[in-house]
Amino acid sequence: MKILCVAEKPSIAKSVAYTLGGGKVTVRNSSVKYVKNYDFTFEFPGMGRCSVTMTSVLGHLTEMTIDNNRYGWGKCLPINLFDSTIIVKENGNDSKKLMQNIANEARLSNQLMIWTDCDREGEHIGWEILNAASKTNPSLKLENVWRAQFSHLERSHIISAAKNPKQLDRYAIDAVCTRMELDLRAGFSFTRFLTDLFKTNFHEIKEERRLISYGGCQFPTLGFVVDRYMRVKEFVPEEFWYISIEVKKGNRKLPMSWSRPHLFDRLAAMLLYENSLDMAKDEAEIVHIISKPTSNFKPLPLTTVQLQKDCSKFFKLSAKETLDAAEKLYNQGFISYPRTETDRFDPKTDLKNLLSKQLESPQWGGYVQELLDGKLRSPRAGKHDDKAHPPIHPICYTDFTKLKSRNEQLVYQYVTKRFLACCSDDAKGVKSVVTAKWGLETFTASGLMVLESNYLNIYDYFRWTSTKELPEFTLGEKVKLLKADLVTGKTSPPTYMSEAELIALMDINGIGTDATIAEHIEKILAREYASKQNLGESRSKKAYILPTELGCALVEGFNQIGFDNLSLSKPFLRKQLEESLAKITAQQETKNNVLDRFIELYRQAFVLSNQKQAILVQSYRHIQRRNA
DNA sequence: GCAAGGTC
Structure with a gap:
């Protein structure tokens, strides 16, 4: 029996071929640069040992267009394009050759197995592959073609995908x-x-x-x-008013902020201010003191969009530059597939194994050792799962300082640190809030003490730092006001x-x-x-x-x-x-x-x-x- | 000369 396997891109074809072939693989060139045909054997359930050829396409094989003779620019009214006939033609020069390659290989194959990405476009690309294959092998049909369902390239997952084929999803197509x-x-x-x-x-x-x-x-x-x-x-700036006070404690001055939102009505603010001034003069009372543990949550597992946002913010890379760099890192096998919407790891993911690959890093090897020695925590689970790819994470260690471009260095570091952060504990601290009442108005001051930085020790792209400690007040304590002003400000425009x-x-x-x-x-x-x-x-x-x-x-x-x-x-x-x-x-x-x-x-x-x-x-x- | 979606 001969089985033809076709992937969406050459990197997947190569990886899957070597996994299924157990290393015993022979390689043939195709007529398209980058695309190779891999021959090996594999035992499919109920089929015995089969000879397998694995090849790939380069994304979509076809695109829709209109007949230029009849509907070309200037040859019809633009509105006619809403009911013109649509032509499906091969997508660029390579596609023609790729279709030919598939047709050649399909001629003598008993079965076709589609290994495109498990997303909507992947189903369609699978269908395009089927159409190319059925040119020389009409027995191949939507109903009987095998579709491998896989979301990453880990060995046991790929072998299981090969042994449990599904069908192409005609509705997604x-x-x-x-x-x-x-x-x-x-x-x-x-x-x-x-x-x-x-x-x-x-x-x-x-x-x-x-x-x-x-x-x-x-x-x-x-x-x-x-x-x-x-x-x-x-934008038209608006004037607003608020009360600002400063209390005295020992020889410290503590500014406190008004609990009300800014008022846009000067008269109303004035009334509240004068009311308090009449009632309480220059004295306020401490009415509430609270100290409670607080956390700064570690980030969610990394999606493409988040990667692009962060690289724009932290390194000023454009979305395109980020994606290009990530793509190169992926093709070198350093990081997982960079186009994903998934922000939760499969619970079966072997985090320890992924982490241990990073032990040799002089920059974060020590941190990884601590994680493996007991500080490892489960990553947070976001709400998105595209069912095709895991969150972006490092696959293996590379000395990023030796990477070709600065962008690749930045993106590799970022992806890895993000992953280490995901496997760490939240940062922990204590937040204190003291509330004072001046007349009928309440004011608060808060302080933060960071106790454990945890993930922030490695994910150092922003800060979460302790503020100056609050003075020690007692409940019911009367404090003197050093200042109590009615202050005005202006709303500022959006950026x-x-x-x-x-x-x-x-x-x-x-x-x-x-x-x-x-x-x-x-x-x-x-x-x-x-x-x-x-x-x-x-x-x-x-x-x-x-x-x-x-x-x-x-x-x-x-x-x-x-x-x-x-x-x-x-x-x-x-x-x-x-x-x-x-x-x-x-x-x-x-x-x-x-x-x-x-x-x-x-x-x-x-x-x-x-x-x-x-x-x-x-x-x-x-x-x-x-x-x- | 035109779209958006794959990928190199």
């Missing part, structure tokens, strides 16, 4: 096809409409051959940036959008995937809808993403057009789509229903945008004039 078709129709039609509209109305855009693209992910991404920018610009915040917003709203969030941000920068700028005082300069005039004009224009409930620059439409795709996978809705509904929705949005195109033009003119 449907969901992906739906997304592909909608993104194509909406993206192409709006991109052509916008580009042509701006080209005919604005010279500079015609001259520079600027592309004004629309995409279901790029627009909401831009929307977040513009929205924040407008909130900063339109512009940092990349870390943008990533978080995209993640919460389901814009893009862990693998593509970075690309969408790059795209709005490349299209010159937004730009990165360093703002702030010289020492505390931070990078922010600010919209350009064009970016503002597009978002403001679409906002003014006022779509019923499907605003194109807001995240809701994408979120709705994602929910409907999930329903297809869960068999609660059919692919055709969802397709019909969303095509109609986009078509209506398109018609409206067309009718009100003058608003889009005016919006840009207006901003240009205002800033001129």
Whole structure:
């Protein structure tokens, strides 16, 4: 018996082949660089010892497009793209060769086993592989093809996956096809409409051959940036009032803060202030003293989005730079798969084994030894599990100072320290709060004493430090006020959008995937809808993403057009789509229903945008004039 | 010349 196995990427094919082949593997080159065919034998249940060929693809083999002869740019109205026929063609040059490679290997195979990632896109890639294989081996069908279910590359897990094949999930495949078709129709039609509209109305855009693209992910991404920018610009500071006191204890002065929130009504604040002054003059009473243990929680196991947010915050790396570095570390076998939504470890994970790999590190080997000697704690379990990949963690030790790029050094250190932090205890301390009453108003002061830093000893990216100890008061004690003032302040504007915040917003709203969030941000920068700028005082300069005039004009224009409930620059439409795709996978809705509904929705949005195109033009003119 | 999603 001969079995053909196909993985989503070469690294998985190699790893699985050597695991199943027990080291006895011969390698053949394919016609595609990076992709190799591995031959070995393996005993599949009920099949005896089989000769196996393991190969891979490089992500998707196909993409959807339209017939350029009939529906090319300028050859039809953009609105016709909502009911044009869709063509599926191979995705780049390599795909053709990869399909040929699969067809060649499938010809003499009795069975096909799919080893793509266990996520929605992986199911679809599996289906593409099946289609390539069935060209030469028509007996291979969706119903009988084997699908290996695995979430990491640990030996026993892989062998168990090989021996317990499942089926490809046709509903997940449907969901992906739906997304592909909608993104194509909406993206192409709006991109052509916008580009042509701006080209005919604005010279500079015609001259520079600027592309004004629309995409279901790029627009909401831009929307977040513009929205924040407008909130900063339109911010009007408000005056507020509060009471500030300072009490005397021995020869110490202790400032205490008012328990009420800031008041925006001066008269009300004044009344409260004068009332207390009349009642209590310059004396307050200690009414409550409490000292209680407190913790600073260790971080959750690491997801892609969290990795990108933190590397942006701590090292000022862009999301793309972070992902690129993580990808390289993964390909060298140093860290686990870097694209994951999972923030909980499988309880079966051999933490001790993973930790012991780090013992030889001069930087944290000692810390790891302490963990293994008894300080090891179970990682926290977050609420997300993509059922495909574990949280990002180090696989083996490497001397990070010898890594090629600075980014790789930073990311490897971060991933490892994060993992060690996850396996450590929370930081522990004691929090004391003392409450005083002055007239009818209450004031508090608090102090923190850190007792055990625990995870913070290794996860040193921020501080949690003891404050000055509070003086010792007794309950009911009367204290003198050194100061009691009615103070005024002004509310301060929000900050512009940092990349870390943008990533978080995209993640919460389901814009893009862990693998593509970075690309969408790059795209709005490349299209010159937004730009990165360093703002702030010289020492505390931070990078922010600010919209350009064009970016503002597009978002403001679409906002003014006022779509019923499907605003194109807001995240809701994408979120709705994602929910409907999930329903297809869960068999609660059919692919055709969802397709019909969303095509109609986009078509209506398109018609409206067309009718009100003058608003889009005016919006840009207006901003240009205002800033001129 | 256009989307978003994989991956190198």
